[in-house]
Amino acid sequence: MENIIPQMEAIYSSFTPLEKTIADFFIHNDEKKDLSSKSVSKKLFVSEASLSRFAKKCGYKGYREFIFCYKQYESGMNRQQASDNIKLVFNSYQELLNKSYSLIDEAQIERIVKILTEKKRIYVYGKGSSGTVGTEMKLRFMRIGVNIEAITDEHIMKMNSVLLDGECGVIGISISGKTETVIDSLKAAKKCGAAVVLMTSRKEKKFEDFCDEIMLFAVKENLERGKDISPQFPILVMIDMLYSRILRTEGFRRRETLHEYTMEALDEK
Known part of the structure; x- marks a missing residue:
């Protein structure tokens, strides 16, 4: 065994x-x-x-x-030799992790964590696989006390702008940086005074016009086995960085208590 x-x-x-x-x-x-x-x-x-x-x-x-x-x-004597295909997939994940590490900006992480912890309401916009990550982000961060909502429907993204003000933070997730609904919704959020964060693999000067922070994550397209890798993986790595940093904030003790309470409530269900 x-x-x-x-x-x-x-x-x-x-x-x-x-x-x-x-x-x-x-x-x-x-x-x-x-x-x-x-x-x-x-x-x-x-x-x-x-x-x-x-x-x-x-x-x-x-x-x-x-x-x-x-x-x-x-x-390691008892491990089976992996096939070349399996090795290539694992190597691709490792390369993505290395790229992600090189993109880490600790000062930026601190600034985004400040938005997540100090704003009264956080909204995460995303479609497709990015929307799936947004939902995962909501489930994780709400357990530690962040008032967060994930929105994956483009019509609700547009309507949500009426709820935004300076006490809100909006995070848009777009791998390509070309998801029009998400980008347009971030522009609208900025006009409403909300703090705006774009998580993307594409860096463009025009994003600076309506984003307070542009968080880059690694791209997988140029990897030998890039098509075999889940598109959510590089985004989740960055979200883990934010989550880990929140766990180390001074105000986390209150959130930790809420997290334990939430887990107990789920267990009772």
Whole structure:
């Protein structure tokens, strides 16, 4: 079983508190020391019998087989060789991540986070795959207290301008930078006094006329396997940067409490 750590992560929720302690040790272990049952049981303050039961729950005959496979996984000896096609797809993702990293502007992230956290209402405009990302962004950010709404219908985008003022922030997502409905709606938002952010892979001087921030994300078209990559991926990377930064803001404690409350409410449903 070459996927021993992913396997543990997949069934992690079914573990008892004691089994989670054992699983955490092996998932996050960076020591190459003695992993015998006697040594590990002393380190974790669990019995050797508990280690054996844990190994069986993970699908192994016992702790010996578990630790044998674990060591092989760690050394990479037990991994199957991926096909050239799979390697190329993974390489494309890696290249996109590298490009995304080179585009990161931490000062800009701070400014956009300020809009997200200080404006009373946030609207995200997007169509197609960009609209899907907008909806995902709404679901994530509302859980930490951002008053955010995603709009994917072009008619509602146009009508929404009557609700905008200086206390609003509008984020438009357009991979090509040519989605007329989104671009026109951002222009209207700017006239209403809203803070405007455009997330796009295309940089044009004219965007500066109606955008406070232009957040660029990497393009996938020039990659060898670019067509195999989800168009949402580079946008989600940038959204993760914003989300991560909000989690580290001073006012996040209140949002964290709201997030926990939201999760509890969802669990009750």
